[in-house]
Amino acid sequence: MKKVNGCQIIEVFEKWSPKKLAFEGDPIGLHIGQLNRQVNKVLVTLDVNEQVIDEAIEQEANLIIAHHPPIFRPLKTIWTDTPQGKMIEKCIKHDIAVYAAHTNLDIAKGGVNDMLADRLGITDTEPIEETSSEHLVKLAVFCPQTDADQLRKELAAAGAGAIGDYVGCSFSSHGIGRFTPVDGANPTIGEVGEPTSVDEERIEVVFPESLQPKVIKALFAAHPYEEPAFDLFKMQQKINVHGIGRVGRMSEEMTLKQFAEHVKDAFKVPALRFVGDPETSIRKVAVLGGDGNKYITAAKRKGADVLVTGDLYYHVAQDAQSLGLAVVDPGHNIEKIMIEGVARNLSKLCNEMKYDIEFIESKVNTEPFQFLF
Template sequence: MSIKAREIIRYMEELAPNNLAEDYDNVGLLIGSRESIIERILVCLEVSSKTVDEAIAKKADLIISHHPVIFKGLKRINEDDPKGNIIYRLIKNNIGVYSAHTNLDVAYGGVNNYLSSLLGLTEISNLKDYKAEKLYKIVVFVPHESVDSVREAMSRAGAGWIGNYSDCSFMTAGTGTFRPLEGTNPYIGTTGNLEKVDEYRVETVIAQRDLKKAIEAMIKVHPYEEVAYDIYPLEIKGRQYGMGNVGVLDKPKSLEEFIAVVKEKLSVKNVRVIGDIDREVGKVAVFCGSFDREVLGAAKSKADVLVTGDVKYHDAMDMLEMGMCVIDAGHFNTERIIADRLVELISENFPQIEVVKSNMEEDPFKIC
């Protein structure tokens, strides 16, 4: 069995909304068509010559990567240029590429969340607040006999969540008027006559990520030929996304003991460490991929140890002077883990297609 790429894209954009990506980033469908038929997906961290070889050999129709295959501006796409050759071969073999990068880092259930859970952290919260989710109010007018089906359809599509409460809505009874004109096929009334109908005004709150889906679900079950509804942006904010996470261990450990945990969970033999090896740690901050100085102060104040990657020399010196403990487990190792989770999630939601993780990827750095 197969599905179209747009169904996969819709799911990925619900998991990691594109508007969460940093301004400099390039995410979404970078190569291919939304109407392509998808039977097999390859999930990877990096779209490299090796993963392209693998995708061709496994007859993948779509690659889902964390790092964007097109990041900086391109002036040419040809076989002689390393990046151009990758793109050229993907197009030639009709393989699409969808990339979820910094938006997947900060998303709920994304890279930082998964890394935190993998390391055994609980009471997980944002290390540094990043973006707040936009909320909207949907108002729709429904005849009495259809109000429950319309309200339930919107709720199933994600509307009506306030904190830990679901199916939240408000309904007001009233009278709707309309006059069906020539060429219409009204659910109620006759052409040319003014109709007055007992209706409910149903209003509910919806997050931006679910807005389109909720509207489509509402229109699908609504009995009217032309559905009357309004959408209002709200000043109140929804879910707060963060740069990095912070959580607590089940019990405090020495830094040396926790280093062993990091190595085991990330399947690495070596890490770089800043700080006192005998220090006890209980609160842990994580920041996947390359360390960003924007979270330096938060990591210092909120955690006993920071797990990250790609720490630069001068940042390391500052961390040492600040008395911080830091585990640099590498860019590759702190982000590659999300491939397993994506395979699991996509397979659960699309059991009719095959989803596999690349087995051709390795950290470009060697320990000699």
């Protein structure tokens, strides 16, 4: 097993939950300390407070991965006699780095919202609202038959022609290419001033739009012609679709009251609030960790019978009633499901890399609310 530093751990993490998925302005990434030190233990937590820092010190963890950013708004000063300042001071004194993954972890496939959906038994899920995607691009290039195999190979090496679990996908058709080199040309085939005909292949490959510069560079490097002839077509088909929240179906229909009990049991919360007729039938379910007030219309548009989310506002609850959308609010803290999920997934990924690292699940309860029954 290999010793690793924080940069290597975060590199593994960001392949699963890349920063580019986060909402604009979301303060993700390294908050305290540095990542270029050796890391032996990582503490995974929902929130960062002084108790969590004390837990990290006790467990001898030198990196904390949190869901909620501990420094959400820019600091003008760090006074170490304030709770936040004291927390920062402790981290620095004990060489503990703190890294936050917020909306990028919400959106990532297998991230917080997928964890919540899995816990509720929701299947065939899709995002409540798309946040990013890219179109496929088709390249059609004309090449002498004698050079077609090599060009296909180079395009594939640049990432073109990868479809699902298949690579090197392409389509070819044969024809005759005609051209006349003029003064200043340095033709691979033919002579200046002489009309030329060549047996050619039309090679078609598709690739994500983000790979276009790399694919075009490979095309010009590998193509035998001085002036390759090619077309680019932006396709309607999207790939790498990501979004916030999840909506899918339950295996069995139940009433809203039964479903609320199911949510309460699934997330082990002492109490919850719900909006809607208790006898309403529930089959299609939307779930969004944290504050989902902005997404009631999107959830209804997706055909959801109910939205499971936290921090529900009074007037938003009334709006949901008007839309005919039930809402179940088990609180913001159900996102603590990420503690086990992140620790388990990162442990698996790092084991595959032969990294000598231990992931610890925080046991500190960061739920600020208490309930009176």
